[in-house]
Amino acid sequence: MGEEVKLFRTWSSSFALRIVWALKIKGIEYETVFEDLSNKSPLLLQYNPVHKKVPILVHNGRPIAESLVILEYIDETWKQAPLLPKDPYERAMARFWAKFGDDKVLTSIWSVFIKQGKEQEEALVATMENLKFLEEEMKGKKFFGGERIGYVDLALGYLANLISIFEEIVGLKIVDEEKLPLLYSWMQDFAEAPIIRDNWPPREKMIVKFQALLDAAIASSSSSS
Amino acid sequence: MADDIILLDFWPSMFGMRVKIALAEKDLKYEYREEDLRNKSPLLLEMNPVHKKIPVLIHHGKPICESQIIVEYIDEVWKDKSPLLPSDPYERAQARFWADYVDKKIFELGRKIWTTKGEDQEAAKKELIGCLKILEGELGEKPFFSGENFGFVDVSLVTFSCWFYAYERFGNFSIEAECPKLIAWTKRCMQKESVSSSLADPFKICGFVVLLRKKFGIE
Numbered sequence: 001m002g003e004e005v006k007l008f009r010t011w012s013s014s015f016a017l018r019i020v021w022a023l024k025i026k027g028i029e030y031e032t033v034f035e036d037l038s039n040k041s042p043l044l045l046q047y048n049p050v051h052k053k054v055p056i057l058v059h060n061g062r063p064i065a066e067s068l069v070i071l072e073y074i075d076e077t078w079k080q081a082p083l084l085p086k087d088p089y090e091r092a093m094a095r096f097w098a099k100f101g102d103d104k105v106l107t108s109i110w111s112v113f114i115k116q117g118k119e120q121e122e123a124l125v126a127t128m129e130n131l132k133f134l135e136e137e138m139k140g141k142k143f144f145g146g147e148r149i150g151y152v153d154l155a156l157g158y159l160a161n162l163i164s165i166f167e168e169i170v171g172l173k174i175v176d177e178e179k180l181p182l183l184y185s186w187m188q189d190f191a192e193a194p195i196i197r198d199n200w201p202p203r204e205k206m207i208v209k210f211q212a213l214l215d216a217a218i219a220s221s222s223s224s225s
Numbered sequence: 226m227a228d229d230i231i232l233l234d235f236w237p238s239m240f241g242m243r244v245k246i247a248l249a250e251k252d253l254k255y256e257y258r259e260e261d262l263r264n265k266s267p268l269l270l271e272m273n274p275v276h277k278k279i280p281v282l283i284h285h286g287k288p289i290c291e292s293q294i295i296v297e298y299i300d301e302v303w304k305d306k307s308p309l310l311p312s313d314p315y316e317r318a319q320a321r322f323w324a325d326y327v328d329k330k331i332f333e334l335g336r337k338i339w340t341t342k343g344e345d346q347e348a349a350k351k352e353l354i355g356c357l358k359i360l361e362g363e364l365g366e367k368p369f370f371s372g373e374n375f376g377f378v379d380v381s382l383v384t385f386s387c388w389f390y391a392y393e394r395f396g397n398f399s400i401e402a403e404c405p406k407l408i409a410w411t412k413r414c415m416q417k418e419s420v421s422s423s424l425a426d427p428f429k430i431c432g433f434v435v436l437l438r439k440k441f442g443i444e
Contacts, residue, residue, distance in 0.1 A: 050326060050359065062315055069321045076314040088301040092289045099291055100275060133275050 005030035008044055008056040010037060012201050012209055014158035015067040016055035021154050022071055024195045026078045068098055071151060083151040097137060097144065098155035105130045105159070112174060113166040113210070114217050124172070131180055138182035142189060153190055160187040160196075165206050169214060230255035231283040233269050235262055237433045239332070240292035241280040242384035242423050247296045249419035250375075251303040293324055296380055309377045320371060323363060324381040330356045331385050338396040339434050340443055350396045354403045361407045368413060375417060379410075383420055386411040390427035391434040 007023065007030050009016030023030050035044055035054050047056045047063035056063050057070045064073050075083045084091050108130050111123030134156070137144065144152035163174050177184040190196055232248070232255055234241035248255055260269055260279050272281045272288035282289045282298070289295050300309045310317050334356065337349035360382065364370055370378035389400050389411075401408040414420045
């Protein structure tokens with residue numbers, strides 16, 4: 001009895017990468033449907049009418065949206081290579097750090113990238129405070145999940161790639177090896193893990209994309225209305 | 226045979242109320258500690274150093290933060306009584322999706338209604354009603370969001386209902402007029418002891434908002 005698994009994504013979406021990695025870690029066969037967000041397909045709108053976003057996982061015709069919700073669905077449906085720990089307290093901690101990543105870390109890093117002057121300085125300070133919490137969480141561990149990549153690694157993993165892209169474009173160090181040694185080595189270890197390494201979006205294309213976003217942001221903030 | 230549970234909370238918080246409902250659903254005894262958010266206790270700062278926010282559940286001395294995460298934790302530890310999440314993975318994913326939707330939308334929009342005026346307020350009202358109508362659509366003809374039984378999405382959303390009076394008063398509109406089925410659902414939830422004993426009095430919430438507006442200098 002065949003399982004039909006489809007992943008709706010864009011080529012660059014960091015949130016979709018979480019799902020790609022989870023499916024590959026569990027060895028699940030799936031079909032990719034690439035979306036152009038400036039021209040969303042009728043299927044995308046049908047499968048995610050509320051947010052109209054990707055990623056969307058469609059399993060045997062039934063859609064699930066929101067990447068962290070999808071990760072938990074995948075973990076509950078396919079039990080091999082578990083992503084979340086078994087213990088309820090450890091699970092609560094894992095969910096906490098993933099949410100912290102989305103609510104605080106991503107927001108502050110994005111501000112470092114997109115803002116200028118004083119706002120950028122303030123964003124850098126906020127980012128350092130946030131990353132220090134992650135550094136603390138890494139103590140005694142190779143990955144956030146322990147010896148193996150787990151839910152938190154997948155939730156935060158896009159940072160291993162995106163941060164270096166932002167650093168290159170704006171010429172600022174965000175994760176300094178001396179100040180955040182554990183986080184720095186996690187980024188290297190995660191990025192080089194076989195399943196992860198083979199699935200990054202093309203770096204040059206990412207640089208072009210984010211440079212364009214930055215140029216547009218600078219243009220709109222300096223032009224008079 | 227104490228379960229050794231402490232809840233750090235602040236009485237108007239709709240997020241703290243979610244935890245109170247979950248604890249009541251599971252029939253759990255716990256110590257309730259009211260926090261003064263202008264003067265946070267050393268315990269709060271120690272137990273939630275990352276966000277310094279309530280609610281925090283402390284179980285056997287270990288903290289759990291973020292209300293939805295706390296509710297899931299309670300549901301997993303005390304899994305034999307009144308399960309809040311369904312057992313089927315797809316149904317669970319739908320419940321998590323809608324609870325996340327409530328989190329993304331309702332608080333911010335509600336807040337905009339009582340902190341802004343004019344066009345900004347009108348836009349927030351319109352958007353809030355839009356979101357509540359989407360939720361109403363998801364509820365459909367079911368008694369509760371997950372079907373016959375009170376569950377995770379109900380817990381996430383119902384705690385906002387004691388803030389509706391404040392939103393309506395300062396926004397000058399009626400949520401019941403726009404979303405009658407949703408209001409009927411809130412009344413159905415309030416028939417449950419776990420909900421009625423956990424939600425704050427809407428008039429007290431309104432009084433609290435009056436004080437906040439004075440403090441922020443909002444006319």
